[in-house]
Amino acid sequence: MSLSFSRESRLRTSADFKQVFDITDIKVSSKQLLILAKVNKLGRARLGLVVAKKNIRTAVGRNRAKRHIRETFRLQQDGVGGLDIVVLVRKSFSDLSDRDLNLLLNQQWQRLKRRLHEREASAEARPDKHPT
C-alpha cells in the first residue's frame, strides 16, 4: 500500500499523452472534468493532467486544480493498477469549493476503478465462454 506520488507515476512526454488520446480504453466524464485511461504494461498507474488556460484563467486556479487531482489520485491509486490516466479539466471546475472538489474527485476515481474491474472481469470471462 503506497501513498507516495513520485515522478514515476506521472506522464512525462507528449508521446505518453498521445497514446492515451489515441487508444482510450476507459472514459469517465462529468460536468467538471473528463478522465481518459489506457491500460499500460508497467503494473502501476501514471497520471497526466491537462488544464487549459482558457478554462481556468489564473495560474493560482490552475495550480489548485492540479494539486487536488494529484492529492486524490495519490490516496486512491492502489486499486487502479496499470493504467495511464489523463485528466482534462473543464471550465466549471473552478466553481467548486475545496470540500465539494474532493468529494467529486473521489467519486470519479471510484467510477474509474469500477469500470476497470468490469473490463478485467469480462476479459477473463471471454476465453471461458469461447474455448474454441
Add this chain to the structure above:
RNA sequence: CGAGUUGGCCGGGCAGUCGCUGUUUACCCCUUGUUAGUCAAUGGUAGUGUAAAUGGAGGAAAGUCCGGGCUCCAGAGGGUAGGGCGCCAGGUAACGCCUGGGGGGCGCAAGCCUACGGAAAGUGCAGCAGAGAGCAGACCGCCUAAGCGAGUAUGGCAACAUACUACGCCGGUAAGGGUGAAAGGGUGCGGUAAGAGCGCACCGCAUGGCUGGUAACAGUCCAUGGCACGGUAAACCCCGCCUGGAGCAAGACCAAAUAGGAAUCCUGCAGGUGUGACCCGCACUGGAUUCGGGUAGGUUGCUUGAGGUGCCUGGUGACAGGUAUCCCAGAUGAAUGACUGCCCAGGCCUGCCUUGGCAGGCUGGACAGAACCCGGCUUACAGGCCGGCUCGCGAA
C-alpha cells in the same frame, strides 16, 4: 470627539497526519583498488533507492510600460537615418524612477495635481459661424470737424457770403453690439466730430541693469519702451542630452548528426554569408538549385546578489560610507500542497441589560503563483496596525 490629509507596516497564527521538491549526512547498489574474510577510495546518473536533519512563492511573484546586469553578434568602432527624454539641482549601475526646490492650477488649511525647453529660425494647421482668423477687419452702430454737394434761413440788385441741418458723397472710428475656442492689454481721467496708448495716472507686459539664490527663479528696487510679441510643437521642426541589435527558447559543453554522394547553372580580385535600418569597417568563405539519405536528446547557464538585517556616521531628503552578522525557492507535463482541530480579526442571529458590555450559535480570511537576475512604474487587493499634520466643535 468629528471631518479631512499624509507617511510607513502587516496581509492570518499554532499543532497533528499523509505527500511533493532542493541541499547535506549516513546506509544500500554499482565502479575501481586490495584481501583468506574484508577493507578503502573516488565517482556516482546506468536507474537511483532508503532514512534523518534542514530549506521551500509575493507585495504585487501580475501587466511587460521603462532602466540595467548577464550572453552572443567584433572589446560595438565612424557616419547617416530612426527612436527616446525635456523647469532647476541632486540621488543612482541606470532610468521615462526617486528626493529636494522653482513656476502654474485647485483647496479655508494640512496638502494635492502638473509631458513645465523653444512659437521675435522656418514651414504648416484653424471646419462652421463671422465684416474680419494672421504684414487684421468695418456688418450694425457712432461721427460728418476738414473737402465737395443739397436744402433752409439771413444779408445782398446779383455773383456770392455767413449760419444751420433727423440730408448725400468722399470719408473717419474701433468705445459699444454681434460671431467665434480664439478678435491684437485693463481701469479711470483728459482729449476728440466721434473715437482710439492719441496723452496722462495706476495696474499689467517687454527689454536692460541691480540685489538674493549653485540654478530654475524671485524682488514693495532702478531705467527704458506706449505695447511692438495671439493659439497649436502629445503638427513638421529647432535646441540640448541619451541611444547598436537580439534575447536564457541568449549562449556554452557532451553525445549523435550536419557526413559521404549525383546532376545543372553562375562567378572569380569580385561576389556571397554574418553582424536583423543603411553606408563604411570588421570577420568568415566560392555560391545557388534539384535528387536521394539522416536526426535524439542531455548537462550547464541556475542562483551570493547594485543581497538582507542590526548599529554608528554624514545629508533637509532620495541616498551614501563604515562595521557586525546571516545565506533566505530553484521546479522543468513544471514542486512549495491536502485534510483535521484550536486560536485570532470580521459578519449575522438570539438572550440578559441603561449608552455599551457579556454569553451562546452559525458563518468565515482579499488580490493572486517564481521560470535568468535585479531597480522602478502601472494595475488588482478582504481586513487590520502604527505615526505626522490640518480644519471644526467641546473641556481645562
Add this chain to the structure above:
RNA sequence: UGGGGUGUCGCCAAGCGGUAAGGCAUCAGGUUUUGAUCCUGACAUGCGGGGGUUCGAAUCCCUCCACCCCAG
C-alpha cells in the same frame, strides 16, 4: 516564458485632426399574378474601456481590457 499583431453597425471593412465611406444582412415601400432580380428609402447603432493634449480626437499621447499569431 519570451516575441509580435489586431480591436470601427449583426458580418466584411475604408477613413488616420474638422458632420465616420461602401458592400452584405435587417425592415418598409415600389415593380410583378406571386417569388427572385431590380429600384427607392429607413432603422439601429457604433470607433474595446478610462484619462489627457487640442477650439475640436476613431485619428496624437498615457493607461487598462479582450482576442489572435509565432518560438518547445
